[in-house]
Amino acid sequence: MTTPDAPAPYHPVVPPAQTPNRDLLQLEVLGDDPQLIEEIGRLRQERNAVILAHNYQRPEVQRIADFVGDSLGLSRQAARTDADVIVFAGVHFMAETAAILNPGKTVLLPDLRAGCSLADTLTAQDIRAWKAQHPGGLVVTYVNTTADVKAESDYCCTSGNAVQIVESLPADVPVLFAPDRFLAAHVMRQTGRHLHVWQGACHVHEAIRPEDIAHQQGAHPDAELLIHPECGCSSRILASQPDVQLYSTEGMIHRARASAAQTFIVVTETGMVTRLEHDVPDKTFIPVSRTACCEYMKMITLRGVREALRDLSPRVTVPEAVRAQALRPIERMLAIG
CATH class of the missing domain: 3.40.50.10800 (NadA-like)
Known part of the structure; x- marks a missing residue:
């Protein structure tokens, strides 16, 4: 319960991701x-x-x-x-x-x-106000943020090391994770740790739907899924296909090399298919959607x-x-x- 002397709870107003021209x-x-x-x-x-x-x-x-x-x-x-x-x-x-x-x-x-539409959802002032509501908390920001935001942070992370970084932090200290809510959900699933989460998202990853994956799985039933944790569809896919793993983009390279599968559905921005085709040339990579393309x-x-x-x-x-x-x-x- 809020005491009379306590500040009013801070409820951040997150702007919508910018729509690129x-x-x-x-x-x-x-x-x-x-x-x-x-x-x-x-x-x-x-x-x-x-x-x-x-x-x-x-x-x-x-x-x-x-x-x-x-x-x-x-x-x-x-x-x-x-x-x-x-x-x-x-x-x-x-x-x-x-x-x-x-x-x-x-x-x-x-x-x-x-x-970057994700970086645009968060400012340095947002971080300062958020920290004021959680004294002693540690701020972990995805590297997809501006320099001003990084300057207000305790740790940066990427999709490839976010779990490792959160696991390294003291268990009794609040962790404020920003700005990607889908990556935060992945970190919480992997670590079992509660995070205070900023409600930002990448406009490309947020728009990838479970229906897009279902369509490609219907067309390529033997294909393995390579899903980025930033994708808005990831939680719903895991609910229906609990054995699916999420991978950073570099993790996708390692998995494609190690897997016995010959065909993969790549659930992230389309450019990743180019990298996979270059690094793993003997296998086939299907973009989950031709519209999963970052204009920036x-x-x-x-x-x-x-x-x-x-x-x-x-x-x-x-x-x-x-x-x-x-x-x-x-x-x-x-x-x-």
């Missing part, structure tokens, strides 16, 4: 342009640059990258690179993370419009990468005061796993 996007594969690729190679060498690409990037962008991976893997690459210039083929918060880890390097994002991720193009290297712009920077605070939870994440 689809007019900004060309969904079709733009194809390999030999001249562009040659120019990118020359500029990469001249600038001593490294190109990091997320798993959800266009196929042609993944092909010219030095490293392709998930948020955790790319964070590790950003932390250890000896390049002078980092071109981040991803979205804005990823480039910010690279800038936090590499204050002396030039970090480029080829298209500044490449944002697909804003990065070969032409944009070439122009970023040529002009050393657009550059992503983080103010030093924010960077120093945001570095702590990122380093804790990298230290744990």
Whole structure:
């Protein structure tokens, strides 16, 4: 019961995920342009640059990258690179993370419009108000957040290490988990621990329906499911198919290699099919839905990468005061796993 002197309970008002402007996007594969690729190679060498690409990037962008991976893997690459210039083929918060880890390097994002609907559901002020309602609580934020939010956090995590990070925290301390409610549900199932959960979601993963999975399973009855824990359908699928496992994007690679199955239904953003086909070429991968496509991720193009290297712009920077605070939870994440 609330005492007369206690503050009123804080009930966060979570804004809806932004709907990207689809007019900004060309969904079709733009194809390999030999001249562009040659120019990118020359500029990469001249600038001593490294190109990091997320798993959800266009196929042609993944092909010219030095490293392709998930948020955790790319964070590790950003932390250890000896390049002078980092071109981040991803979205804005990823480039910010690279800038936090590499204050002396030039970090480029080829298209500044490449944002994140999940990151947009949470602000630093939201975190401060939330912490005030849970004194002594620890804030664990998914890496899909802005630098300002990271600066207010105790730990960052990715889908690949969220369970491990929560398990490492003292059992008697409240944990505030933000912003993805579907990843939080997965962590609670795996750890058995209660979390205070921010009610954010990725607009792409939230829109994947159990009906989409059922349709593909009907068409491919022998296929194995590879489901990302960010997907809004995951809890309902687990209720009807309790033996199904959830995988981070890197976990999908490992599972596809180890499994005896030859065909897989990939329940995440469509770009992951490109990565799986590259890394596990002897197996077949079916996207759960052709509409499970992140408009923000697909804003990065070969032409944009070439122009970023040529002009050393657009550059992503983080103010030093924010960077120093945001570095702590990122380093804790990298230290744990």
